[in-house]
């Protein structure tokens with residue numbers, strides 16, 4: 418793996434019965450980069466994200482994260498290894514407050530064990546203080562301090578999306594996977610989101626991979642882009658290269674004709 422790649426996806430294949438959702442897909446995310454994953458509906462983007470967050474196990478291929486094979490790790494370790502994620506439809510604990518949702522993210526940074534915590538109360542208390550500190554920091558960073566006690570289900574969709582990103586950031590990931598972060602946001606919110614994602618990379622050094630249909634956001638934000646269609650990689654390169662790639666143009670024209 419190139420020393421500057423945080424993620425290397427190599428020849429990944431996933432099939433569901435007769436449907437091949439990913440077919441020999443390979444690409445890299447440079448460390449400290451913002452990479453985009455694009456493609457028409459059904460191209461395989463979510464399936465790939467589900468492999469990266471270990472919800473699915475590929476039938477073949479390799480996923481190197483920070484130099485180690487991710488597929489050898491148990492699924493529950495992805496957060497502790499340093500992979501954070503948000504979901505297309507927002508997956509928060511709807512009955513909990515903003516603060517408690519973010520605390521859940523911070524907890525994965527300081528894993529606890531009821532047995533050892535019982536005998537090492539001092540350490541458990543120290544971890545609780547750190548979790549509280551990290552939660553405060555994320556509330557402030559994401560501009561959510563004013564709504565910290567509000568139950569998540571009472572908030573507008575755009576704010577819930579920010580809470581979800583704050584929860585992922587509270588686990589201090591090395592790589593953040595954003596699944597359609599602009600979906601459901603208005604024009605102004607999309608502009609703010611672009612600035613926020615850039616800040617997360619610039620100020621926190623977090624590498625980012627985003628799946629997104631909002632082409633203006635992808636093209637203005639990403640350093641590199643991978644395009645999929647029918648489970649296959651059809652193009653990869655800079656935004657300028659991918660935008661004019663004939664296979665990408667044909668895939669999107671085909672998708673718009675079909676819809």
Ligand SMILES: Nc1ncnc2c1ncn2[C@@H]1O[C@H](COP(=O)(O)OP(=O)(O)OP(=O)(O)O)[C@@H](O)[C@H]1O
Nearest residue numbers: 433436437438456457458459460461462463464465
């Ligand atoms: N759990 C599953 N069982 C069966 N088929 C699936 C499953 N998940 C995805 N697929 C199929 O795999 C293919 C890729 O789907 P996927 O959701 O990854 O595409 P996508 O690029 O994320 O699409 P969208 O932009 O609409 O979210 C599709 O043909 C889809 O129907």
